[in-house]
Every structure is written in structure tokens, then in C-alpha cells.
Amino acid sequence: MQRGRILIVGAGPGGLAAAIELKRRGFTPRIIDKNLRPHVQSRALAVNPRTLQILKPSGVADKLIQKGWKLKHVHFRGPSGELMEIALTDIKGPYKFMLSLPQYETETIMERHLTEQGVEVERGCELVELEQQADEVIAVVQNADGDQEVLHPGMVIGADGAHSVVRSKMGFTFAGSSYAYDWGLADVELEPTLSMDGPTMFDRSPYIFAVIPISANRARIIADQEDPLEDMPPILKVNKVNWKSTFRITHRLVNLYQKGRVFLVGDAAHVHSPFAGRGMNLGIEDAAWLAWQVSTGHTHQYMLDRRPVAAEVLKTVDHGTRFLASNNAAIRLFRQKFLPVLGRSRYFQGRLLSIVSADSTPFPPWLEGEE
Secondary structure (H helix, E strand, O other): OOOOOEEEEOOOHHHHHHHHHHHHOOOOOEEEEOOOOOOOOOOOOEEOHHHHHHHOOOOHHHHHHHHOEEEOEEEEEEOOEEEEEEEHHHOOOOOOOEEEOOHHHHHHHHHHHHHHOOOOEEEOOEEEEEEEOOOOEEEEEEOOOOOEEEEOOOEEEEOOOOOOHHHHHHOOOEEEEEOOOOEEEEEEEEOOOOOOOOOEEEEEOOEEEEEEEOOOOEEEEEEOOOOOOOOOOOOOOEEEEEEEEEEOOEEEEEOOOEEOOEEEOHHHOEEOOOHHHOHHHHHHHHHHHHHHHHHHOOHHHHHHHHHHHHHHHHHHHHHHHHHHHOOOHHHHHHHHHHHHHHOOOHHHHHHHHHHHHOOOOOOOHHHOOOO
């Protein structure tokens, strides 16, 4: 492949990671995004150890760590107090924590780094046509003024999210299902009545609440009801609501990750529950994996490598979400009486840590020896 003939559609975390890793490997990609600026809502928060390892060679990991809030424990609380605590400091590898950082800040850091490397995100520019022919790809992009340009890239990377134009133009299916009800989330300012050293899960059947710290007094509250601020645990004292919204959990997986010279990464290929914070991180890993395969000439392996990983993550997070949100009496009893006992076992803690750190999925081959 001629270097410099790669078009990336979408400048979210996945698209930016693809551009950063391709540039680091000697390519000069072109990256476009229809939005004039990154979304201001915090959206994804968790940056896991696998992502930090992937972004370390470029220098981006250190910049994220400087800005983010380190999460070192996971707390589980029942009606009468704390049930269980998991130490994230027991994670294997160099980064023994999860990083909490609003997605727009993650994107800002990544885009600024990319600009410093000589690659500008072309904002207000969207893909309007895409056709895979026998020996080339034809892409039509349109800028904010309505001017169109016909491109013949050697490769197109669709990193344009759950409503991917690239996926649609290629005719890929995106099969899956949604939960039957909406969840709520809010980014708030909290009084210091709760440990902010990591996420806290509250089992307050028939509802569950999760509190994910963003700083010493700022956090995200997630609940399996539309208004996350109703029926909150009494220990939570909200001083200010910065943003509130609802969402519907959907689990979908694309049938093909690649077709000819067109590839998908991130939410364009898979969407799932925020349980364990794998979504954004899985997309960054897709992008970096693809960049490595571009540099080694093994892009034909991309779908074989990445689709099984996404399928396993979707299954794991779906089971975990349904277990935590279930109002079945037997499951509630298990969560509140037996889970704290099971949670002290080395096996349970190791399993949970491997899921949240991404150690449960294959390690990036290009990082072997750098753990």
C-alpha cells in the first residue's frame, strides 16, 4: 500500500487512535469528521490499562494520565453498607489503576497530539458516497460549504460510530437487540460523603446505581431508571447537576469487519453496555491493531483477530449487566448475601480485574516484551 493513501472517517477515540498509530508507523492518513468540534458531554469515562499500554509508545498515555483521575478500588454496597471491595491495584502490568477522564478531554488530548504530528482533523467534512470496486475504493466527501471531492484512497477506515455511514454504504448488517427500558445518567458535583478512589455500585433493588468519580468532588451517576437522581442512596449528596440524559443499552455486532479495502473500528462495529468500561477502549484497541496490520501487510487477518474479541466482550458485559440489574429474588439474595463471600476469593477478583483491565482478551502482539 502506498503510504499516505488512507482515509479515516470519524474523529472519535477510535479514529484518532488509528491516525496516531498509523502516523507513528510512517503513514500519513487523512481523517475527516462531520462535527465541527468534539462533543462537549463527557460520554465515555474509563480509560483502561490496555489502552494506556497501547498509547504509551506515541506519548499519548502520559498526557492522559496527567489529566485524568486514577481509580484504584471498586466498591459494592448493599442496603446496609459496603458488601465488597476490589483493589484495582492488583491489576497485572505497569498500570495498576483505571483512569477516569471525560471522553471529550480524551479526544482533545489525542487530536492535539495528532496535530503536533502534522495531521489535522478535517472538521465539518463528511462522507457522502462510498463504493468498493474490484481494485479500488471511490469515496466522495463533502465539506461544510457543500463542496464535494472525489477520492480514490487505498484504504478506508470507518470509525464513525454506531450510526456509521461507512457500514451503511458497504451494506454490512448490525444485528443485535436493545434492553426494554431506558437508563439514566448524570454528571454531578458531590459532597465528600463517599470514597472517590473508585467506582461504587449500589444495590438498591428494584434499582441499581453506579457512581464513577471524575475528580475529588465530581462524578457520574448511572441508574437503571430514567431519572438517576430519584431514589438515590442517602449517602449521596448532590450539590450541582452539570448534565443529565437517558440512554438505551443496545448490544450489536457487525457481520463483517472488513470488505476489500474498507474496514470498521469501534462503535461502527460493536456497541454494548457500559459495564466494565470496555466500549471506547475496545474501539481504540481495534484501531491500533489495524494500524499494526497495515504496517505489516496482514490486514487480511483483521476480522479474524478482532471480531471474536468483540463477540466475547459483548457476551461478558451483557451477562454482567443483567446480573447486576436483575430484580429476581434469588439473584438479589445471591448479590447481597453470597457475592460478598465469593468476592473475597482470588478467582473472582482475578476474573473481574481481567475483564476491566482487558487482560481477558489477547494482548497486542506488537507490545510483547513491553509489559
